[in-house]
Amino acid sequence: MTEGTIGGADWEALARNMLRAELMRKGISYARLVEALDAIGIAETEAAIKNKVSRGRFTFVFFLQAMAAIGVDWMQVPTVADLAQGRGIGDHGAQQLAKRAPTPNS
Template sequence: MAEKTDYELKAANLLKAELKRKGVTYAGLVEKLAAIGVVDAEANIRNKLSRGKFTAAFLLQCLSAIEVDNLRL
């Protein structure tokens, strides 16, 4: 299996940190994504975050769903 690049690791950690900060579980994220019209299974989301392989669109959808307005990089 290929190792995560620095940016994949950074993106995954950023999203995980925002989920933690907002107190949102993966199951909660599934519900919040569904509310904005994005259907995905909890297992798929868990795998995406674990692998660090997801699109910028998915990152923005997740941040929007959990109502993150500002990010500090």
């Protein structure tokens, strides 16, 4: 990320880290995510999910399906100011996001 801008790779990192953070919060592995998706009628393989997530390139529909399947009913999206400071997009972005206390209307 250059000063004051958030690049495409940063958005991909944020998408990947937000999904990973919610899996961490719930203690759900990719294998368990496959089962949870299957339970709501979405057929995915563990390898396909790992590839999507590692690239950070997946549809918002897939993201919503994953969140619904694992029971996420609320999530906090980092602000542009957070992103400008590298929160949620760095090497340990998923861990940073998972540690954030999910508080609606904060």
